[in-house]
Amino acid sequence: MSLWSRISNAVRGERLNREIAEELQSHIEEAIASGRDPDEARRAFGSILRQREASHTIRVAGWLESLLADVSFGWRQLCRNKITSAAAVLSLAIGIGSCVAAFRLIDALLWRPLPISGSSKLYVLSRQMTGLYGKPIEDGYWATPNFKLMRDAVKDQADLIAISDAERMDITWSGDRAGNDDIEKAHVVYVSGNMFPLFGLEPALGRLLIPADDRGPGAGPYAVLSWDYWNHRFGRDPNVLGHSLHIGDQTLEIIGVAPSDFTGTEKGTVTDIFLPLSMNSMATEDRADWHRIFLMLKTGVNPATALEPMRQHLSAVNRAFGSACSTCYRGDTKADIERFLNQKLVFHPAGAGISELQKDYRRLLGVLGLMVALVLLIACVNVANMMTAQAAARAQEMALRISIGAGRRRLVQLILSQSALLALLASVLGAIFAAWSAPFVLSLINPRDNPARLDLPADWRVLLFGFGLILLVVLLLGLLPALRASAVRPVAALKGGEDPHSPRRLMRGAIALQVAFCFLVLFLSSLFVASFQRLENRPLGFSTDRLLLLEAVAGQRQLPVVWNQTAEALRAAPGVNSVAISGWPLLGRIRINSDVSIIGAPPSPTPAWFLNVSPGWLSTMKIPLVSGRDFRPEDTSPGAAIVNETFAETFFPGQDPIGHTFERGANQPINKILAVIPDVPYDDLREPNRAVFYVPFDEIDGKSTPKAVDFATFTIHTDAQDPLALAGSLRQLIAQRHNGLRVSNITTQLDLVRDQTIRERLLAMLAGFFAVVALFLAGIGLYAVLNYSVLQRRREIGIRMAIGSTRTSIVHLVTLDVLPIVALGGCAGGALGFGAARYVASLFYQVKATDTDMIALPTGAILLTALIATLPAVLRALRTDPTEILRNG
Amino acid sequence: MAAIADTSGEVLRAEEGSLYPALYRMEEAGWIRAEWIKKDTGRRARIYELTAAGKKQLGAEESRWQSVSLAINRVLREA
Numbered sequence: 001m002s003l004w005s006r007i008s009n010a011v012r013g014e015r016l017n018r019e020i021a022e023e024l025q026s027h028i029e030e031a032i033a034s035g036r037d038p039d040e041a042r043r044a045f046g047s048i049l050r051q052r053e054a055s056h057t058i059r060v061a062g063w064l065e066s067l068l069a070d071v072s073f074g075w076r077q078l079c080r081n082k083i084t085s086a087a088a089v090l091s092l093a094i095g096i097g098s099c100v101a102a103f104r105l106i107d108a109l110l111w112r113p114l115p116i117s118g119s120s121k122l123y124v125l126s127r128q129m130t131g132l133y134g135k136p137i138e139d140g141y142w143a144t145p146n147f148k149l150m151r152d153a154v155k156d157q158a159d160l161i162a163i164s165d166a167e168r169m170d171i172t173w174s175g176d177r178a179g180n181d182d183i184e185k186a187h188v189v190y191v192s193g194n195m196f197p198l199f200g201l202e203p204a205l206g207r208l209l210i211p212a213d214d215r216g217p218g219a220g221p222y223a224v225l226s227w228d229y230w231n232h233r234f235g236r237d238p239n240v241l242g243h244s245l246h247i248g249d250q251t252l253e254i255i256g257v258a259p260s261d262f263t264g265t266e267k268g269t270v271t272d273i274f275l276p277l278s279m280n281s282m283a284t285e286d287r288a289d290w291h292r293i294f295l296m297l298k299t300g301v302n303p304a305t306a307l308e309p310m311r312q313h314l315s316a317v318n319r320a321f322g323s324a325c326s327t328c329y330r331g332d333t334k335a336d337i338e339r340f341l342n343q344k345l346v347f348h349p350a351g352a353g354i355s356e357l358q359k360d361y362r363r364l365l366g367v368l369g370l371m372v373a374l375v376l377l378i379a380c381v382n383v384a385n386m387m388t389a390q391a392a393a394r395a396q397e398m399a400l401r402i403s404i405g406a407g408r409r410r411l412v413q414l415i416l417s418q419s420a421l422l423a424l425l426a427s428v429l430g431a432i433f434a435a436w437s438a439p440f441v442l443s444l445i446n447p448r449d450n451p452a453r454l455d456l457p458a459d460w461r462v463l464l465f466g467f468g469l470i471l472l473v474v475l476l477l478g479l480l481p482a483l484r485a486s487a488v489r490p491v492a493a494l495k496g497g498e499d500p501h502s503p504r505r506l507m508r509g510a511i512a513l514q515v516a517f518c519f520l521v522l523f524l525s526s527l528f529v530a531s532f533q534r535l536e537n538r539p540l541g542f543s544t545d546r547l548l549l550l551e552a553v554a555g556q557r558q559l560p561v562v563w564n565q566t567a568e569a570l571r572a573a574p575g576v577n578s579v580a581i582s583g584w585p586l587l588g589r590i591r592i593n594s595d596v597s598i599i600g601a602p603p604s605p606t607p608a609w610f611l612n613v614s615p616g617w618l619s620t621m622k623i624p625l626v627s628g629r630d631f632r633p634e635d636t637s638p639g640a641a642i643v644n645e646t647f648a649e650t651f652f653p654g655q656d657p658i659g660h661t662f663e664r665g666a667n668q669p670i671n672k673i674l675a676v677i678p679d680v681p682y683d684d685l686r687e688p689n690r691a692v693f694y695v696p697f698d699e700i701d702g703k704s705t706p707k708a709v710d711f712a713t714f715t716i717h718t719d720a721q722d723p724l725a726l727a728g729s730l731r732q733l734i735a736q737r738h739n740g741l742r743v744s745n746i747t748t749q750l751d752l753v754r755d756q757t758i759r760e761r762l763l764a765m766l767a768g769f770f771a772v773v774a775l776f777l778a779g780i781g782l783y784a785v786l787n788y789s790v791l792q793r794r795r796e797i798g799i800r801m802a803i804g805s806t807r808t809s810i811v812h813l814v815t816l817d818v819l820p821i822v823a824l825g826g827c828a829g830g831a832l833g834f835g836a837a838r839y840v841a842s843l844f845y846q847v848k849a850t851d852t853d854m855i856a857l858p859t860g861a862i863l864l865t866a867l868i869a870t871l872p873a874v875l876r877a878l879r880t881d882p883t884e885i886l887r888n889g
Numbered sequence: 890m891a892a893i894a895d896t897s898g899e900v901l902r903a904e905e906g907s908l909y910p911a912l913y914r915m916e917e918a919g920w921i922r923a924e925w926i927k928k929d930t931g932r933r934a935r936i937y938e939l940t941a942a943g944k945k946q947l948g949a950e951e952s953r954w955q956s957v958s959l960a961i962n963r964v965l966r967e968a
Contacts (some may be wrong), residue, residue: 004918022933023934026935027909041905044904051907051910058914059917
């Protein structure tokens with residue numbers, strides 16, 4: 001009862017006082033009623049006031065009472081300056097909210113451990129090697145036979161787990177459940193049979209995959225659904241067990257549902273279906289590096305001592321596997337083979353999962369975190385300045401409090417409670433902002449039809465971060481003004497102020513800091529915005545106008561003639577202007593390289609990339625011919641080829657390549673070059689131009705028999721402005737032909753181009769937003785400080801005017817006060833900016849930190865803001881009426 | 890207070906009012922509990938009674954006092 005009653009008494013302090021008074025009073029009245037002399041009774045009782053005070057302090061938690069008093073006093077202070085307080089709360093809310101939102105994203109993608117047992121003992125295996133063009137690369141994908149050898153090699157100390165990245169596959173559901181044979185997309189992941197047991201996962205329904213399901217090819221035709229997929233696709237129907245799904249020509253039976261929090265190891269993607277590793281046809285191929293390898297240390301194995309020997313052991317196994325591959329290095333020189341075999345294996349901790357999204361967005365999120373932290377700091381400096389000004393105005397009050405006996409601790413508490421109030425109000429708004437903005441930013445990552453998905457729970461991690469942040473903000477805001485206020489020397493302050501310049505010195509330091517942060521934010525965001533604009537405006541070399549792309553698959557491969565007939569049917573449909581076929585679309589994130597050898601020579605050290613296209617594809621894409629002619633229906637591959645200019649320069653420097661031939665590797669059939677076309681981006685807008693050759697869609701094998709094709713893309717130029725308007729009817733048209741072709745994906749060339757710039761667009765948008773906020777806050781801060789300084793120096797300015805100072809010199813007086821500060825801050829910000837730009841240079845596209853306009857832009861923006869912020873203060877100074885000042889003081 | 894003064898032969902005297910801080914302290918410690926009652930005179934009064942913890946505490950304090958005063962007496966007699 002005791003602490004609680006003292007706390008509750010503190011809240012009802014007045015009532016408690018009355019109660020005590022009543023009890024004491026009743027004691028005296030009792031004494032009088034029992035016949036004692038009233039005066040004697042009162043004398044014997046002692047001082048009522050003193051006893052009441054003594055009783056009060058016993059029954060009340062004194063610290064709480066004074067805190068409550070301070071908080072309510074702080075609240076009244078805030079209410080007195082409603083507009084400044086609201087501005088302070090709002091700017092802090094944006095700062096806090098952005099920081100929390102950024103933390104949620106960063107934590108969810110990069111730091112949060114996977115919901116599995118032993119996540120701290122989980123590592124992922126990758127290899128560092130020399131890639132194409134001699135560039136060092138790190139590769140994290142492995143062949144299954146290699147995985148099995150390595151798994152057996154270290155089985156005493158660790159378990160190796162194979163997990164493929166999620167692939168968006170075409171699946172169909174059979175039976176009464178789905179009702180129709182419609183094709184749909186699902187994220188499919190192949191896992192080795194030991195994954196679920198090693199991760200300590202329990203099924204939500206049925207059973208999970210076990211090592212026996214992964215014995216060998218086709219041994220375990222079973223599928224486990226993720227809880228999320230079970231939920232949104234089947235509404236958590238327990239009868240889903242036993243139903244089967246089809247992928248290609250495979251039929252798999254559903255045996256269970258994974259636990260609800262496990263969405264796979266690939267952060268940013270939610271897996272829909274888990275299949276045994278051995279159900280993938282690539283699992284038997286020595287040359288197919290297609291899945292990741294995770295390593296889970298056994299209990300009691302010390303990573304510090306065990307990892308390095310294990311790494312060396314695995315390196316030896318890997319090298320032996322690589323050397324034994326007889327089919328891998330046909331035609332390669334000894335040096336090339338040695339270069340390939342020279343791999344350095346590395347372990348990375350993988351407790352937080354591993355994904356391409358992490359790799360792509362690590363830097364971006366780092367920049368984002370930096371910017372939101374800077375914006376929060378700018379906001380804090382602003383509010384601290386405001387509070388310093390208020391504290392300076394209250395110097396006399398503070399002095400009075402100290403003279404009548406307030407402890408310094410109490411004064412610090414008084415001011416800190418005011419800043420805590422501000423921070424708490426701001427954090428409520430900030431929490432709302434963060435709750436909205438983190439999912440919003442997440443939804444902008446990745447193409448619309450395949451959005452990034454992350455769990456963004458508001459759990460103790462986020463709460464802890466939020467509380468830490470609030471504490472930091474309270475200290476940043478309040479500590480300086482509080483210490484200043486408590487250091488007031490009462491005698492000097494009560495006499496009429498001590499050094500009038502000292503709060504201004506402090507505030508000017510703060511301004512320099514603010515300008516530096518602001519410059520840094522502006523500098524980085526102008527680099528990002530420029531990168532995005534340059535990428536977006538990169539000349540494509542082909543048209544994206546009215547181009548519909550139907551990506552089609554043939555479960556059983558179909559001959560080119562079937563594909564060509566389908567294209568012919570599409571051509572006849574109303575609203576269709578022209579139709580062509582390509583293996584896959586440009587900028588569709590697919591790239592396949594091929595060796596190139598000229599007249600029987602060994603393959604060149606640099607490969608070229610290729611694409612199969614039908615006659616008319618060039619004109620449909622509006623790609624002009626530099627020279628030569630387009631494919632004709634009778635052209636086949638191998639036999640004919642069209643090359644781009646980079647290909648011509650690389651392999652036929654200084655010659656006209658038309659009529660020359662090349663082979664796709666040693667001892668391969670020859671291709672005759674029919675035409676040269678300009679370079680167009682192949683798979684990635686950011687990459688420099690690659691050497692690309694185009695071959696006819698109709699392929700034949702060695703005996704001139706046509707080769708069947710399992711997937712290709714119909715490129716359709718429509719009459720209507722919106723190509724997607726035709727998508728439904730054309731899809732129907734293909735389905736109605738019942739020739740084995742099915743549309744698996746519908747998109748437009750424009751969307752593919754747009755999808756290329758998602759990360760840059762996101763970064764430019766966020767950076768632009770924070771740049772505006774930072775500039776605005778810095779402007780407000782500058783304005784407030786100048787205004788305050790003019791108010792403080794009102795008398796000085798008045799006297800100067802009275803003794804004949806010109807308007808120009810008054811303007812100088814006011815502005816020279818801040819210009820050096822702004823310049824200093826700008827320079828510091830620039831220095832910081834160059835440092836930061838080095839770290840994020842990989843996010844730039846064709847911009848450099850040293851570009852003149854990249855420096856000029858933030859400088860100009862800051863100068864302009866400074867000018868606008870200075871204007872009101874200058875005008876106020878000029879409007880000073882000397883006579884009034886001299887008369888009233 | 891009057892009772893204390895009488896019993897001690899006017900040796901122990903205290904202000905009557907100082908009783909209350911002591912009472913409150915004991916109440917906070919949980920040794921006594923209090924409640925407001927209405928007296929037949931119509932006035933409200935607060936009456937106190939010992940709690941179980943209070944009785945235990947009283948016993949402990951009493952025996953401690955006994956042993957201390959005994960010790961002091963012995964020391965004084967020795968001297």
